[in-house]
Amino acid sequence: MNRMQARLFTREVLPFALSLLALAAAALLIDGVLHGFDAVWVGRHLGIPGVVMIVVSLVYSLRKRGVISVGRPATLLRLHEAMAWAGSLLVLVHAGIHFNAILAWLAVWAMLINIASGLTGKYLLKRSRKRMDEARTRLQSQGLTPEQLAELGYWDSLTFDAVKQWRVVHVPISLAFGVLALAHIVSVFIFWGWN
Amino acid sequence: MKRPWLLIVVIANLAAVLALVFIYPDLMVGPGPLSKGHAELATDCFACHAPLRGASSQRCASCHAVADIGLRTTRGVAIVATPAKVAFHQQLIETDCVACHSDHQAPQLTRHSRKPFSHELLQAATRERCEGCHQKPTNSLHQQIKGNCAQCHSAKGWKPATFDHNRMFALDGDHNTRCETCHVNSDYSRYTCYGCHEHTLANVRAKHEDEGIRNLDNCVRCHRNATDEPGEGGGEGGGRDGSSEGSGHSGRDRRERD
Numbered sequence: 383m384n385r386m387q388a389r390l391f392t393r394e395v396l397p398f399a400l401s402l403l404a405l406a407a408a409a410l411l412i413d414g415v416l417h418g419f420d421a422v423w424v425g426r427h428l429g430i431p432g433v434v435m436i437v438v439s440l441v442y443s444l445r446k447r448g449v450i451s452v453g454r455p456a457t458l459l460r461l462h463e464a465m466a467w468a469g470s471l472l473v474l475v476h477a478g479i480h481f482n483a484i485l486a487w488l489a490v491w492a493m494l495i496n497i498a499s500g501l502t503g504k505y506l507l508k509r510s511r512k513r514m515d516e517a518r519t520r521l522q523s524q525g526l527t528p529e530q531l532a533e534l535g536y537w538d539s540l541t542f543d544a545v546k547q548w549r550v551v552h553v554p555i556s557l558a559f560g561v562l563a564l565a566h567i568v569s570v571f572i573f574w575g576w577n
Numbered sequence: 578m579k580r581p582w583l584l585i586v587v588i589a590n591l592a593a594v595l596a597l598v599f600i601y602p603d604l605m606v607g608p609g610p611l612s613k614g615h616a617e618l619a620t621d622c623f624a625c626h627a628p629l630r631g632a633s634s635q636r637c638a639s640c641h642a643v644a645d646i647g648l649r650t651t652r653g654v655a656i657v658a659t660p661a662k663v664a665f666h667q668q669l670i671e672t673d674c675v676a677c678h679s680d681h682q683a684p685q686l687t688r689h690s691r692k693p694f695s696h697e698l699l700q701a702a703t704r705e706r707c708e709g710c711h712q713k714p715t716n717s718l719h720q721q722i723k724g725n726c727a728q729c730h731s732a733k734g735w736k737p738a739t740f741d742h743n744r745m746f747a748l749d750g751d752h753n754t755r756c757e758t759c760h761v762n763s764d765y766s767r768y769t770c771y772g773c774h775e776h777t778l779a780n781v782r783a784k785h786e787d788e789g790i791r792n793l794d795n796c797v798r799c800h801r802n803a804t805d806e807p808g809e810g811g812g813e814g815g816g817r818d819g820s821s822e823g824s825g826h827s828g829r830d831r832r833e834r835d
Binding site for chain 1: 583631
């Protein structure tokens with residue numbers, strides 16, 4: 383049991399935590415560099431490419447829901463993960479300019495929760511896929527019997543249910559982030575002097 | 578969706594947050610509290626901000642008439658300050674209030690991107706008239722000086738002063754005297770050594786004539802202080818008045834004579 387717990391920690395909990403830590407560390411590093419060169423103002427502009435990257439990452443969501451039919455879903459999922467992570471990094475650096483507005487902070491917290499949720503989904507998918515592959519391999523080596531087929535079906539349904547349940551949480555969190563970020567962006571456009 | 582209640586809760590919360598943006602814009606959207614004088618405008622963002630164009634100098638001027646800034650309050654009451662403050666806003670090259678002022682109390686972002694007051698924003702004539710805004714230091718040196726501050730000081734800061742008199746001539750012994758003695762009419766680009774009783778053209782000529790020295794105006798070319806032996810100085814300013822080149826009593830003159 384302890385061995386299983388250790389494996390769970392090293393293979394699933396640790397990579398998850400490391401992804402979040404890497405994001406925080408990279409944001410702090412970039413913020414530190416900007417402070418070092420007295421160029422903190424650059425962070426104000428990093429919000430724009432950050433949002434663009436996050437929006438581009440949503441191509442995967444459109445593909446998955448059939449709104450568009452271009453691109454391989456598996457490739458687009460990797461693009462979604464990478465672009466959302468990098469875009470979030472830029473937005474985090476952008477947030478490091480110490481703005482005081484509550485709305486902007488709510489948007490940042492919603493983004494962080496969204497990242498945690500996204501990484502959770504990523505590892506749920508990874509774990510489910512791995513279990514399915516293991517089951518298939520085992521069944522193929524032994525020959526498919528009705529019972530084994532039932533087991534395969536069980537893993538399929540478990541995977542489907544786990545991801546589906548996760549999506550029930552992830553979509554509203556994404557919606558909250560999207561609305562708060564949009565409200566922040568609109569308020570900036572209304573009140574900020576761009577000249 | 579099997580559990581739309583979660584989505585409904587999220588949407589309800591978002592609606593509440595967006596409502597708060599309109600009820601408390603100063604907290605939800607504002608980057609910081611307003612200055613004390615503008616506290617009553619805290620929830621009236623468009624008193625200063627023009628939609629899509631940011632804080633507008635025109636809106637500032639609708640209350641703060643440029644002609645009155647520093648002289649009268651927005652209610653027309655004369656401003657009496659001790660020590661008296663100088664009204665200089667009328668002398669700026671353009672009305673760009675947000676170039677220097679952020680009414681929201683200094684978030685880091687705007688503190689870095691905002692320009693502090695710069696003398697470059699003043700009209701040229703005002704910029705050259707330092708005494709229009711700055712009081713002269715009360716020490717004896719500065720009390721003798723009339724204008725021309727830029728000869729020693731830059732508009733970026735009072736210190737470091739760029740002028741070190743010892744590099745030109747050490748004010749030792751009897752030379753620690755009034756500036757006017759050597760710099761007539763406070764013109765520090767020129768000097769004369771004949772402003773005191775000790776040095777007259779006659780006695781200087783008598784001392785130098787035997788040595789074949791003809792230029793008797795550019796003394797600091799050889800004399801950098803009251804005590805050292807004359808020589809080609811390593812300091813600056815020897816040829817400042819343009820009269821010394823080729824005609825001063827340099828070491829070369831003396832070698833030729835010998």
